[in-house]
Amino acid sequence: MAVIRDVMPVFELYQPASVDAALALLEKHGGDAWVLAGGLDSMDWLKDRLRKPRVVVDLSNIAELRGIKEVNGGLEIGAMTTLTEVVRHPVVRERYAILMEAAELVASPQIRNQGTIGGNVSQDTRCWYYRGGWTCYRAGGNICYADTPTAVNREHAIFDADRCVAVNPSDTAPALVALDAQMVIRGPKGERVVPAEDYWIGPGIDITRMNVVQPGELLVAIRIPATMAGAQFYFEKVRDRQVWDFPLVNVAAAIKATGGTIGEARLVVNAVAATPKRLKNVEAFIAGKPRNEDTAKAAGEMAVQGAQTLRHNGYKVPLMRNLVKRAIRGQDTAAPRTT
Amino acid sequence: MDLLRWGRSPWGEWVLTHVSWNLFWASLFAGVLFFVAHASYMLFSAHRKRPAAETDALEAKYKNLPPKIERHNLTARLFHWVMAAAMFTLLFTAFLPVAGIKFPWVQWHWMAGIVLTGAILFHIIHASFFLDFWSIWVGPKDIPEFRAELLREMGHDVPGPRSGKYPLGNRLYHLAQVFTSLSVIATGLFMLKRVRTPLFVRNPYLFADSTWGVTYVVHGLAGVALVGLVIAHVYFAVRPEKWWITKAMIFGWITRRQYLEHHEPSRWRVSSSTGTSGTAKPAGQA
Numbered sequence: 001m002a003v004i005r006d007v008m009p010v011f012e013l014y015q016p017a018s019v020d021a022a023l024a025l026l027e028k029h030g031g032d033a034w035v036l037a038g039g040l041d042s043m044d045w046l047k048d049r050l051r052k053p054r055v056v057v058d059l060s061n062i063a064e065l066r067g068i069k070e071v072n073g074g075l076e077i078g079a080m081t082t083l084t085e086v087v088r089h090p091v092v093r094e095r096y097a098i099l100m101e102a103a104e105l106v107a108s109p110q111i112r113n114q115g116t117i118g119g120n121v122s123q124d125t126r127c128w129y130y131r132g133g134w135t136c137y138r139a140g141g142n143i144c145y146a147d148t149p150t151a152v153n154r155e156h157a158i159f160d161a162d163r164c165v166a167v168n169p170s171d172t173a174p175a176l177v178a179l180d181a182q183m184v185i186r187g188p189k190g191e192r193v194v195p196a197e198d199y200w201i202g203p204g205i206d207i208t209r210m211n212v213v214q215p216g217e218l219l220v221a222i223r224i225p226a227t228m229a230g231a232q233f234y235f236e237k238v239r240d241r242q243v244w245d246f247p248l249v250n251v252a253a254a255i256k257a258t259g260g261t262i263g264e265a266r267l268v269v270n271a272v273a274a275t276p277k278r279l280k281n282v283e284a285f286i287a288g289k290p291r292n293e294d295t296a297k298a299a300g301e302m303a304v305q306g307a308q309t310l311r312h313n314g315y316k317v318p319l320m321r322n323l324v325k326r327a328i329r330g331q332d333t334a335a336p337r338t339t
Numbered sequence: 340m341d342l343l344r345w346g347r348s349p350w351g352e353w354v355l356t357h358v359s360w361n362l363f364w365a366s367l368f369a370g371v372l373f374f375v376a377h378a379s380y381m382l383f384s385a386h387r388k389r390p391a392a393e394t395d396a397l398e399a400k401y402k403n404l405p406p407k408i409e410r411h412n413l414t415a416r417l418f419h420w421v422m423a424a425a426m427f428t429l430l431f432t433a434f435l436p437v438a439g440i441k442f443p444w445v446q447w448h449w450m451a452g453i454v455l456t457g458a459i460l461f462h463i464i465h466a467s468f469f470l471d472f473w474s475i476w477v478g479p480k481d482i483p484e485f486r487a488e489l490l491r492e493m494g495h496d497v498p499g500p501r502s503g504k505y506p507l508g509n510r511l512y513h514l515a516q517v518f519t520s521l522s523v524i525a526t527g528l529f530m531l532k533r534v535r536t537p538l539f540v541r542n543p544y545l546f547a548d549s550t551w552g553v554t555y556v557v558h559g560l561a562g563v564a565l566v567g568l569v570i571a572h573v574y575f576a577v578r579p580e581k582w583w584i585t586k587a588m589i590f591g592w593i594t595r596r597q598y599l600e601h602h603e604p605s606r607w608r609v610s611s612s613t614g615t616s617g618t619a620k621p622a623g624q625a
Contacts, residue, residue: 202443
């Protein structure tokens, strides 16, 4: 029977008004429930009938999950805050311009109006074998169709593949890791705060999930400390077309430099592995070095060490090398914006 | 409870993918249940070693035997403990993630699998050419012993035959291990072609999806069976009345009295000559 892809399947829709009510619904319905944020990831799954939840818990009516507030010198962004709201927020633009830049490069204006930051960081991978409904490792099977001799794997991982070679497609994720953000997760057992760096999990740890949010839990907020506020930022995303596309590779850098010498730096690349890849070895290497062409070139070389390419994604190695190089060199940095 | 898990191939066919991990919990439960049931029973059961008077008589008869009798030589003991380490690594890396303890397990798992494969290949050669090969196997000749052991388990004091070098339980356990271990190794070696290792060029299309499904299911079934088998093995190894056997797997020898209490000298012949350590070698062995 043909699947009618443009029509929503039948499910029970709940629109709770508080996080506690949402958690109660998730606890009540367990594995039958699906959490809906902006819906941009969910709708594909639901319309393609690849996920058939009996219950959908829509978070859009929960006021406490929306908005951006200043907390302890940093920011707390509600998980249901739209990407457009993030982009337009004056403090984000002034002190955390890297997040503004990353959020502004997500998809298209319409999608940014609807898409939430919580959804953007928690979205599932875009590997089309997996999204096509084939029973691959990530879908509970025993094969990665993207890592076969004949696979079309141009967008797939060059690092940290463990059976599955899917990548994390988020643009805001590497910016948040660069900003040393913390993810606030609430569940039946209370609230826990996870460093952004540890929020995503690779296939070696759990091949069927992208992040540490357990069934029955919700990502409720993202806290950005003042640690890297006002640092020199760089964000660049390379994609096949200039709008409405996922990254082939993106890079986020937050660098504190004094008189041309690099001090503390946080450098993160995404879409090269199943999790945003923080380049700690590169960060250690560039600390104390002048921010110039030589340092950038050496950092770029170091960044791609250990890359393992597939049949069609070898281009990601020079792409990542050059993006890291450009991030260290710091041309066209993500500068504070006032409009 | 589902026993098997199915997936859809790119051609829309339903193919086997794995065993249901419910079977892991079933095997774990069965192993623990056996342990509790047997331990409870043993509190009340009669001990199965030869009566003291009968053993005394045998000691008088076999007085020329040395006080220590070699049960496992150093090579056999090394094999056993290497295999045990590999087996525990395999089981923990396979099932801790199923139990909710997540960590990067695949590399440890296949490396331990390679060690186990090497150890078992070595064991097959060693046991075939350097040990008493048939002493570990069971066959029709063991029916009288089986009957006598069964009656002793039920509390009867029967005069039937004692075991040869290995008690009947050991031999039955070994038989189960042969089937499960060889199944898990044979399937595991093929599964290595599906993951990235320095050993092979990956080829997930070596078999058709349905054949791979059967391979994964056999691997999974053997794996969950090993959970129960290993629990039983460890349980018997630490039981007080079996400790003399475990100790022999560490130090290599048993005492003359233990030999005469638990074994049939006619079925496990021991040379009366002693080696440099003062330990008698089994007859026919270097």
